[in-house]
Amino acid sequence: MHPLIAVLLIAALVFALALLWLEARHRLRPASPLQLSSAGWKVKTKSDQLVVVKGRIRISNPHPRMEVFVPELHLEPTLLGRGDLSALTVTTAITPHHPDEQARPDGYWFAYIVKGRKSTEAELSVRISAPAGTDLRALLDTLWLQIRWVHYGPFGRLERRDAVLVPLRKPAPAQPDSPRWRQGERCSVLPIRTHLLGSLDDPAEVLRHYAGAVLQPGDVLTIGETPLAVMQGRYNHPANLQPSSLARLLCRVFHPTSSLATACGLQTLIDNVGPARVLCAWLVGTALKLVGSKGWFYRLAGEQARLIDDVTGTTPPYDQTIVLGPSNSQQVCRQLAAELGIAVAVVDVNDLGRVKVLASSPGCDEALLERALRPNPAGNANERTPLVLVRP
Structure with missing residues (x-):
């Protein structure tokens, strides 16, 4: 065997063993079953x-x-x-x-x-x-x-x-004659106010209660990815996390404004997908970035790498916690659409005009959502309008 090939094989074996050790250490760390x-x-x-x-x-x-x-x-x-x-x-x-x-x-x-x-x-x-x-x-x-x-x-x-x-108090549901309707590009948009949502809320009941009176065939009802995630209980206080050496070291390479730039933020991702996947995603992503191809870490590390919101990333009181992205978004959209009789989508929108449809029910017009949500009618402050109704 050629010496170079032997060296490469040994290096690959050592790397594989290192990944196995990382995963074993992660999965066997002290934990309570409660x-x-x-x-x-x-x-x-x-x-x-x-x-x-x-x-x-x-x-x-x-x-x-x-x-x-x-x-x-x-x-x-x-x-x-x-x-x-x-x-x-x-x-x-x-x-x-x-x-x-x-x-x-x-x-x-x-x-x-x-x-x-x-x-x-x-x-x-x-x-x-x-x-x-x-x-x-x-x-x-x-x-x-x-x-x-x-x-x-x-x-x-x-x-x-x-x-x-x-x-402790809840706003009134939206009504057909609501003055909050806005005119968009070949569509009408209604931001719908709710109470501050949490893990005690059922998504279907929330949508039905606050939007049920204004729904019509052909409408698309959107819900923000963070409100859906908190209703699913997908938030965690940093005090519950024990950042590993990998999290403390690797978080330093991310942009300071990234939710993965803190040890607890990155540990949340590691707990979600495993340390081996995070390390491999970073190594491959860094190598491809050097040759001009960006964004591969987030593609390889999984959807949650983009969706995690670190402390201060969401509205109070969740600003003290780390919020993951929602789980089973596609399935949730299908179930909600079947119950409400209209299209439903889970979206991530910001004030910079970025609109990302994370999941939608069959037949949803995503091009319509792009036009309607680009001005960010739900807002990113404390408007408490996690639901937006879009009518062609």
Whole structure:
């Protein structure tokens, strides 16, 4: 065998082994199997000065054998509103509903063991009160409730931070005589205002509630990729991430404004597609860039490489989190179109006139969307118009 060929074969073998080591290290890193889900949230207005929000969380352990402790669980409520909220008083309470242990009457969260293939629940309560003369219903907008909890087990001690968004008020649905209709290029466009969306919302119900009264055959209803992603729960606090050496090193080569230019932003991509794919995409992309062919990293690393929004990349309170792109966008469009009876598309639009249709239902006129959405009628600030109806 020619010495050069032997050297190339050895180099290829070493590189392959390095990729296998990266993947094995990534997949075998310490991790907790516990999963947290939330449901049943209700907002009760007791009076003009008192609002009570209640919901439930479930902590599940899908592992067949591992037992995991939950020694700490705390709530951190943040209110978003339409004015100064400094005079309000916010108190929280956690009431465990363990299947085998009674809750303490003093409200103390005692360390609880979630056994393999078991789960437990707890009721969360947030009480918001205001001084006399304050109308809370006019002042409040959204509750952002962060749940900080500790996992303790064979993997060590891990701190997790999850969050649920609860709307405290909702705008009225769009009506056929809405003054917000705009005239575009051979089309009419209606930005549709909604409440601040979150993981408690169902996309079909949101579209039906806010846009149902104005839909006509031939319309195309678009939804922004980030609002759809947050409804799917695809956001994560950087505190939950443990950036690898690869993420800390490789993030430095991206443009400072890129969502992959931070260790946590790039680690989000690595967790999504794996370290071997990210490294290979960067090596091939860099080599092709040197010969004048750009953009190959994002093609090879997958769709999420372009869609991840790092901290500050989305509207508050998601500006404190890293938001991925939506999952199964094509399937979602098909399902929504079947339920609503019109074409549906998931889009990514910015103020620079860039329109990207990520997915659309069959028969959708994407050329129409390009014309209609180029002026970015939904906006990129805090307009809260994630839905845009386009009518030819």
